[in-house]
Amino acid sequence: MTQTSHHDTAALLRGEGRFCDDIALPGCLSVTFLRSDSAAGDIDTLDISEAVDMPGVVAVHTGADVAHLGCLEVNGVIPYDSPLAFECLAQGRVQAVGQPVAAVLATSRSAGLDGAETIWLDIDSSDPPAPARVATQSWQAGDAPKEASAPITVSATVNHPRLVPLSMEPRAIAARPEPDGGVTVWHSTQTPHRSRTQLAHILGLDAGLIRVIAPDVGGAFGLKASLYPEEVFTVWAALHHGRPMRWSATRSEEFLSGTHGRGLTTSGRLGLDANGRFISLSAEARAPVGHWMPNSGLIPAWNATRVWPGPYLVPAVDISTTAYSENRAATGIYRGAGRPEAAALMERLVDKAGRATGLDPFEIRLRNLVPASAMPFETPTGQILDSGDYAGALDALRRVSGYDARRAEVNARREQGELAGLGLAFYLEPSGEGWETARVTWNVDGTVQIDSGSSAQGQARMRSYATIAAQALGLPAQNISVRYGDTKTCPEGIGALASRSTAIGGSAVFEACQILKSKRDAGADLPLSHDMTFKTKGQAWGYGCYLVQMAVDADTGTPTIEAAFCVDDTGTVIDQQAVTDQILGGFAQGFGEAMMEAVRYDTDGQILTASLMDYAAPRASDVPSLSIAKMQTPSPMNPLGAKGVGEAGTIGAPPAILNAAIDALAPLGITDLDMPLSPHRLWQAIHDCESRKAEL
Ligand code: SMO
Numbered sequence: 001m002t003q004t005s006h007h008d009t010a011a012l013l014r015g016e017g018r019f020c021d022d023i024a025l026p027g028c029l030s031v032t033f034l035r036s037d038s039a040a041g042d043i044d045t046l047d048i049s050e051a052v053d054m055p056g057v058v059a060v061h062t063g064a065d066v067a068h069l070g071c072l073e074v075n076g077v078i079p080y081d082s083p084l085a086f087e088c089l090a091q092g093r094v095q096a097v098g099q100p101v102a103a104v105l106a107t108s109r110s111a112g113l114d115g116a117e118t119i120w121l122d123i124d125s126s127d128p129p130a131p132a133r134v135a136t137q138s139w140q141a142g143d144a145p146k147e148a149s150a151p152i153t154v155s156a157t158v159n160h161p162r163l164v165p166l167s168m169e170p171r172a173i174a175a176r177p178e179p180d181g182g183v184t185v186w187h188s189t190q191t192p193h194r195s196r197t198q199l200a201h202i203l204g205l206d207a208g209l210i211r212v213i214a215p216d217v218g219g220a221f222g223l224k225a226s227l228y229p230e231e232v233f234t235v236w237a238a239l240h241h242g243r244p245m246r247w248s249a250t251r252s253e254e255f256l257s258g259t260h261g262r263g264l265t266t267s268g269r270l271g272l273d274a275n276g277r278f279i280s281l282s283a284e285a286r287a288p289v290g291h292w293m294p295n296s297g298l299i300p301a302w303n304a305t306r307v308w309p310g311p312y313l314v315p316a317v318d319i320s321t322t323a324y325s326e327n328r329a330a331t332g333i334y335r336g337a338g339r340p341e342a343a344a345l346m347e348r349l350v351d352k353a354g355r356a357t358g359l360d361p362f363e364i365r366l367r368n369l370v371p372a373s374a375m376p377f378e379t380p381t382g383q384i385l386d387s388g389d390y391a392g393a394l395d396a397l398r399r400v401s402g403y404d405a406r407r408a409e410v411n412a413r414r415e416q417g418e419l420a421g422l423g424l425a426f427y428l429e430p431s432g433e434g435w436e437t438a439r440v441t442w443n444v445d446g447t448v449q450i451d452s453g454s455s456a457q458g459q460a461r462m463r464s465y466a467t468i469a470a471q472a473l474g475l476p477a478q479n480i481s482v483r484y485g486d487t488k489t490c491p492e493g494i495g496a497l498a499s500r501s502t503a504i505g506g507s508a509v510f511e512a513c514q515i516l517k518s519k520r521d522a523g524a525d526l527p528l529s530h531d532m533t534f535k536t537k538g539q540a541w542g543y544g545c546y547l548v549q550m551a552v553d554a555d556t557g558t559p560t561i562e563a564a565f566c567v568d569d570t571g572t573v574i575d576q577q578a579v580t581d582q583i584l585g586g587f588a589q590g591f592g593e594a595m596m597e598a599v600r601y602d603t604d605g606q607i608l609t610a611s612l613m614d615y616a617a618p619r620a621s622d623v624p625s626l627s628i629a630k631m632q633t634p635s636p637m638n639p640l641g642a643k644g645v646g647e648a649g650t651i652g653a654p655p656a657i658l659n660a661a662i663d664a665l666a667p668l669g670i671t672d673l674d675m676p677l678s679p680h681r682l683w684q685a686i687h688d689c690e691s692r693k694a695e696l
Pocket of ligand 1: 220221222223225333334335336337496497498499
């Protein structure tokens with residue numbers, strides 16, 4: 001195989017994709033992991049003697065065999081005290097249920113499973129240690145917030161359950177040793193170059209000897225932006241044994257040892273004056289990182305807090321974040337990666353501020369949003385909001401949702417004893433950090449080849465990059481083909497994450513095309529090629545708002561979303577269909593977060609939700625329809641004017657849904673609810689209110 005070809009979105013939908021597990025590798029062994037069934041303890045016995053003699057088993061490895069391997073590098077967006085251990089196989093003690101302890105290499109997956117079943121593992125279980133601080137950061141601005149001196153103070157706490165990213169294709173990797181001592185790796189990843197660089201670092205191999213290919217990738221949502229212990233082990237085993245090696249996670253392994261999202265607890269106090277103008281914000285986040293850290297393990301703790309106070313003017317802030325380890329699966333970025341947590345706390349506080357001052361949810365926000373005339377605007381945490389008309393978005397939402405009529409309808413239904421409510425939320429989606437690359441080659445026959453340093457997991461990247469190039473070069477889009485996801489053929493790049501690819505990767509394509517076009521116009525002959533690295537001056541801040549109407553059945557607690565609207569400003573739109581699809585997909589996942597999803601552990605650190613039988617995820621038929629209205633304020637941060645949109649729905653929808661549920665139950669005196677808003681939880685809240693009333 002000399003180059004990677006990916007399938008477009010229609011082919012993926014038809015089932016024509018070619019994923020990591022589809023790569024045929026003659027002589028390939030299957031890796032099966034034996035995992036810890038305790039959250040903490042020393043390994044007393046690890047007896048592999050029976051396993052090595054099982055039919056089909058070629059080798060069995062334990063921690064000692066990989067003790068010499070290096071550590072994964074962690075992005076230090078928050079300075080961390082000391083790195084957590086990165087162990088491909090547990091080194092003498094275990095730190096979480098699901099941690100790989102031993103690995104069986106076998107000629108088939110079933111032989112590997114049979115082999116793993118014969119390993120005798122005895123762990124001297126101990127109580128997990130208390131959570132320990134890993135990293136912390138804080139921001140202060142203005143006079144130290146003295147809520148006590150503010151005429152009105154509201155406070156809120158939001159508990160975000162851990163979530164499972166649930167890509168349709170679980171994690172997967174395959175590795176084939178090459179005659180030159182190197183290795184070719186097929187990896188279901190968002191970040192092929194990062195995988196190559198980190199593999200080189202951990203294995204102590206020259207990066208030039210490692211080729212990482214991301215074939216079609218069946219979803220990722222942040223899950224696949226780092227290397228995992230199992231993946232590093234698989235590549236090491238291929239090199240150690242000199243044979244192709246493969247590991248493909250089962251769905252249960254995704255629950256056990258894939259990175260979880262969210263899990264943060266945020267709390268804050270907002271001070272305001274009698275006119276509803278915000279004076280001060282004190283807020284903190286506590287973010288679990290689990291028992292090891294993936295590359296982006298600190299991003300949620302950082303994003304959740306640096307985005308505060310969100311789109312609002314708050315002169316004085318005292319904001320802090322703490323990441324802490326615990327004896328559970330690692331957490332990582334998951335669609336939104338801290339931004340949903342930032343929006344959820346602010347929007348709960350702002351809703352409460354509206355109730356405290358008697359101001360309508362739209363009015364309290366309009367009084368405090370950063371005005372368009374103040375853009376670009378530096379926030380108290382030093383973020384530069386690049387552009388936007390926040391009040392304009394809110395006005396548009398009020399109009400397209402028919403808010404005033406809905407409010408009247410909800411009030412009338414309340415008179416009839418129904419539980420119904422409206423929830424509003426505003427959100428920011430900072431996106432497009434850093435740099436990305438593109439190589440554009442204009443061939444003699446008029447076709448154009450784009451090789452991107454970015455990657456894709458079904459986001460219609462080929463279509464949007466071809467659209468950008470076609471416009472820049474004045475050629476039909478069908479002349480243009482796009483490749484990505486191969487460290488050998490593509491220029492060094494970052495990958496597809498953090499809503500960056502159109503704004504940053506697309507800008508690299510655009511600027512390379514501009515240079516080719518000017519050369520061509522000046523008379524240069526084909527073929528022409530140009531390598532471009534685009535580096536942004538700053539982030540592009542997408543934003544928008546959601547309005548949700550919810551009814552709650554008083555007898556059963558069942559919530560029904562009766563209507564949902566959003567206004568989204570993702571800057572200049574390159575591909576309308578792709579933008580719509582991103583918003584809808586994010587909304588579905590945001591809906592799942594708000595209404596259904598939660599990873600549960602018991603007090604012993606046992607995961608209680610390790611399959612889709614126990615973890616409720618929305619089906620297509622559960623997800624309500626969403627009306628989308630667009631605004632387009634071009635970002636000055638890149639030549640396309642584009643902003644990210646991949647995470648919009650997961651950021652904006654949950655707080656609107658939460659606010660709608662609380663509004664529906666407000667007549668009962670309910671002021672706070674935790675997600676997910678399961679019927680049981682709502683029924684319990686209603687029931688508790690009724691019992692309290694009965695006692696009075
Ligand atoms: S959480 Mo995203 O895939 O960077």
